Amino acid sequence: MSPTAPPLAGKLAGLRSSAIRDLLELAERPDVLSLAGGLPDAALMPRERIAAATESALTDARSLQYTGSPGWGPLREVLAARESVKLGRTVPTAEVFVTHGSQQALALLAEVLLDPGALVVVEDPAYVGALQVFRAAGARIAAIPLDDDGMRLDLLAELLARGERPALVHTVSTFHNPGGVTMSAARRAELAELAAAHGFWVIEDDPYGELWFDGPPPAPVAAHGANVIRLSSASKILAPALRVGWMVAPVRVARAVELLKQGADLCGSALTQQVAAELLADELWLAGHVDRVRDAYGQRAKALVGAVREEFGARLRCTDAAGGMFVWGEFTDGTDTAALLPVAVEAGVAFVPGAAFAVEAGYRSALRMCFTTSDAASLTEAVARLGRAAQSTQP
Known part of the structure; x- marks a missing residue:
């Protein structure tokens, strides 16, 4: 048999x-x-600077040890300072959580925020990595088309008026992948207002925000409301191999993510997080x-x-x-x-x-x-x- x-x-x-x-x-x-x-261009990645920061980190044996699940403390402080400037408010270190790339943050958030069958709103065309995460979570997915100013919030408002209640709305608000458009300042404020009025989360996925050519984009959606969880990454400005991503979220969300991360991988790499901290803190060089x-x-x-x-x-x-x-x-x-x-x-x-x-x-x-x-x-x-x-x- x-x-x-x-x-x-x-x-x-x-x-x-x-x-x-x-x-x-x-x-x-x-x-x-x-x-x-x-992919970012490997020829533009700062290999010599990364090598020097790695050598510096290795002078301390603790760089090869486990670190805290929320991330290496000094890196979280650097990120909190950077995000405070972007969001126009003081971001406490407790609201900053470091992940193995921002994709891990998205996957962990799906576990924290979604029950099977929950409604998730995404942009159409959509970021493929988000679709994979939300489908794995057993979510119902509703698609809202883009125009030149980003997600069509008039169509989101119609969905809400029909009585639908999303658990979260996902947006790549700046230099959209794949759509190439950027959400206008007015729509960013409106999206945050809708989230507050109807009680849903917004996940603002922002890996490309610093790669502007003619001028910086509008302030993040997260600058406009407390229901917005912001994700970003060092992959596009430093190197994907560092696998340093982060989220800025209310403390109760960050603590819930911490519980799940402990079951997934305990913690990230202390070594690459120290390298990223040195490079991100060197503002003139960066x-x-x-x-x-x-x-x-x-x-x-x-x-x-x-x-x-x-x-x-x-x-x-x-x-x-x-x-x-x-x-x-x-x-x-x-x-x-x-x-x-x-x-x-x-x-x-x-x-x-x-x-x-x-x-x-x-x-x-x-x-x-x-x-x-x-x-x-x-x-x-x-x-x-x-x-x-x-x-x-x-x-």
Whole structure:
């Protein structure tokens, strides 16, 4: 008799691998210029400065020891000072919680704030990592479309007027992934007001806020209300490998997250948190470093957008990249980007089809393009290859 295989948890039935992660393997071919990834440029990461900070941290044996579940104390103090400036109020250290990247914060918050069947509101198109977390939590998901000013709060207000009561609303308010837009100042204040009036949480996911090109974005949603939990990360301005993310949340939420984190991984890395603390506290050096990253990304964004508009004209509308890492485009002639992708890869260019970011269905004629890891000449060539691929699929 053959053995009966033990079952896996039922919640896995509704989960699927990220199409973006799967696509990255395809895009790693050396002959492919990839617009698909969502990675910062490793060449711009401060390796020498990280090495020096690591050497400094290792002079103390405690850097190799366990640290507190909420994070290394001096790092939390540095983060509290930085967040106080952003939010325009004094952020106590007790409200700052360090996680293994901001994605872990999102996953832990889903466990703290959501019961199975709870309603979660997300933006559409949506950040794929958030969809994976909320689906794993067994949440009902309602999608609110974006426009040039971010989430359509008029549609959120209609949902609330119908009697729906979300447990939380998730927003990538600044330089949206994948939509490329930024929520206006007025909508940020309105979203915080709706949260206070109707008793739901807002999770403001802000990994890209410091990567602005022409001017800083509006004050965070978290500056406007107490029901907003703010997430951010050092991955996009320092290095993803540090795995330093954080949240700013009311103390009762932070303490609940701490209980769950103790069961997940006890604590983060004392070593990388000390490295991050040194770099984030060195304000003069950090300002110069981030300026260099902004300048490089800004030039690349303009090169990509300019090439798309010259190559495609009115056939492909794309967002203006005012910051962040992504440009969102939509074909106006009904081109199916999922069908276009294999043709494009054979032509030597990869992108992410828009359907990968749809909550249910849609965005069949859309695509997301990342500009951070290629120089201007490579981006221009990538768009030329995309143009040839798109031309070959026309009847």
